Amino acid sequence: MxxxxxxxxxxxxxxxxxVRIALAEKGIKYEYIEQDIWNKSDLLLQMNPVHKKVPxxxxxxxxxxxxxxxxxxxxxxxxxxxxxxxxDPYQKSQARFWADYVDKKIYDLAxxxxxxxxxxxxxxKKEFIEALQLLEAELGDKPFFGGDKLGxxxxxxxxxxxxxxxxxxxxxxxxxxxxxxxxxxxxxxxxKESVANTLPNSERVYEFLLDAKKRLGIE
Amino acid sequence: MxxxxxxxxxxxxxxxxxVRVALAEKGVNYDYKxxxxxxxSPLLLEMNPIHKKIPVLIHNGxxxxxxxxxxxxxxxxxxxxxxxxxSDPYDRAQARFWVDFSDxxxxxxxxxxxxxxxxxxxxxKKELISIFKQLEDALGDKIxxxxxxxxxLDIGLIPFSCWFYTFETYGNFKMEAECPKLxxxxxxxxxxxxxxNTLPDDKKVYDFVLxxxxxLKNK
Numbered sequence: 425m426x427x428x429x430x431x432x433x434x435x436x437x438x439x440x441x442x443v444r445i446a447l448a449e450k451g452i453k454y455e456y457i458e459q460d461i462w463n464k465s466d467l468l469l470q471m472n473p474v475h476k477k478v479p480x481x482x483x484x485x486x487x488x489x490x491x492x493x494x495x496x497x498x499x500x501x502x503x504x505x506x507x508x509x510x511x512d513p514y515q516k517s518q519a520r521f522w523a524d525y526v527d528k529k530i531y532d533l534a535x536x537x538x539x540x541x542x543x544x545x546x547x548x549k550k551e552f553i554e555a556l557q558l559l560e561a562e563l564g565d566k567p568f569f570g571g572d573k574l575g576x577x578x579x580x581x582x583x584x585x586x587x588x589x590x591x592x593x594x595x596x597x598x599x600x601x602x603x604x605x606x607x608x609x610x611x612x613x614x615x616k617e618s619v620a621n622t623l624p625n626s627e628r629v630y631e632f633l634l635d636a637k638k639r640l641g642i643e
Numbered sequence: 644m645x646x647x648x649x650x651x652x653x654x655x656x657x658x659x660x661x662v663r664v665a666l667a668e669k670g671v672n673y674d675y676k677x678x679x680x681x682x683x684s685p686l687l688l689e690m691n692p693i694h695k696k697i698p699v700l701i702h703n704g705x706x707x708x709x710x711x712x713x714x715x716x717x718x719x720x721x722x723x724x725x726x727x728x729x730s731d732p733y734d735r736a737q738a739r740f741w742v743d744f745s746d747x748x749x750x751x752x753x754x755x756x757x758x759x760x761x762x763x764x765x766x767x768k769k770e771l772i773s774i775f776k777q778l779e780d781a782l783g784d785k786i787x788x789x790x791x792x793x794x795x796l797d798i799g800l801i802p803f804s805c806w807f808y809t810f811e812t813y814g815n816f817k818m819e820a821e822c823p824k825l826x827x828x829x830x831x832x833x834x835x836x837x838x839x840n841t842l843p844d845d846k847k848v849y850d851f852v853l854x855x856x857x858x859l860k861n862k
Binding site: 474483486488489490493494496497500501513514516517518520521524525558 | 693702705707708709712713715716719720732733735736739740743744777
């Protein structure tokens with residue numbers, strides 16, 4: 425039954441993309457309902473009254489909010505295939521730690537680059553690159569953060585790659601020149617259908633961000 | 644071979660208290676090392692180089708950081724008794740959601756209220772009370788957030804109760820008047836040794852915060 429799983433999302437949301445990749449990895453059919461975040465629907469406000477944000481996964485009518493919580497839920501319910509988290513408790517704690525690090529740092533640091541100017545923007549660029557380099561060090565020689573396969577940390581992080589062109593263009597810098605390993609990891613992830621079919625066109629994201637800036641009154 | 648469990652923490656941290664309550668619930672023996680956050684120890688910096696924060700659980704030499712991740716780790720390793728996580732994946736997602744909510748909201752909102760005055764102070768106070776009312780609604784008529792048993796969300800939230808006296812005094816309001824059901828839940832939690840033996844006296848917490856205020860105002 426297709427409407428047993430519903431996803432309220434915004435095509436450009438790197439958080440929503442995480443849920444879409446997880447659903448694709450598990451081969452789960454679902455109904456995707458695009459949300460207008462500038463004019464929030466009654467359904468969104470009803471399903472996420474606390475934060476009023478996307479993504480919201482709705483399974484058998486019950487909402488699950490916060491993308492990393494939704495991804496863990498998907499992994500636990502459809503636990504017969506493509507495990508996203510390690511089974512070992514220590515490895516699991518490390519995967520949760522790094523996904524949490526991505527959540528705490530990457531969006532805000534990228535925003536410093538696209539929303540600020542001058543010295544603040546320069547500081548933002550430096551911190552953003554440093555964070556990516558820290559993640560590169562954590563990846564080490566592994567093909568994926570999950571080891572041989574795409575895992576929880578890969579899914580939590582690769583979605584930001586679709587925003588890199590926008591951030592580079594606004595910030596006037598090259599991420600690849602500073603973080604080549606990161607870029608080659610992202611491209612490796614993109615060889616997976618679940619990722620390639622989910623991440624939107626980078627130029628479309630750039631247009632979206634320019635529009636968002638106007639609406640938010642950011643020059 | 645006996646487990647070696649070490650906890651790097653500070654007595655007043657609600658986040659550290661979550662870990663202490665969890666370890667006590669499981670009956671795990673551990674070595675508690677009080678940390679001086681104004682003069683961070685080499686051990687803390689080695690075990691949590693990313694965030695440089697407490698709490699850090701060190702299990703057989705390996706660090707686990709971030710309190711909600713640590714509590715889940717404890718539940719998964721010492722899984723022979725007192726399970727914290729609900730067995731149903733949806734209930735687990737809800738418990739994680741509210742712990743995440745408390746992580747994102749309580750301390751930040753307290754800080755808004757703490758040293759501010761006038762309108763800003765009133766806005767912070769209103770928001771703080773609203774946060775606890777939302778948590779009270781989430782409890783409903785249950786004995787504990789975990790239903791009949793004390794669980795992950797109970798562990799996540801109960802440490803904030805020893806800060807209530809501080810919130811009330813600075814904010815000039817009474818939790819009992821605003822959230823009577825939540826206060827009844829606090830009393831029920833305190834019937835558990837793991838909670839009553841772990842949480843510090845709320846006047847001690849207030850004295851600590853007063854001392855911090857003096858230091859900040861003298862800067």
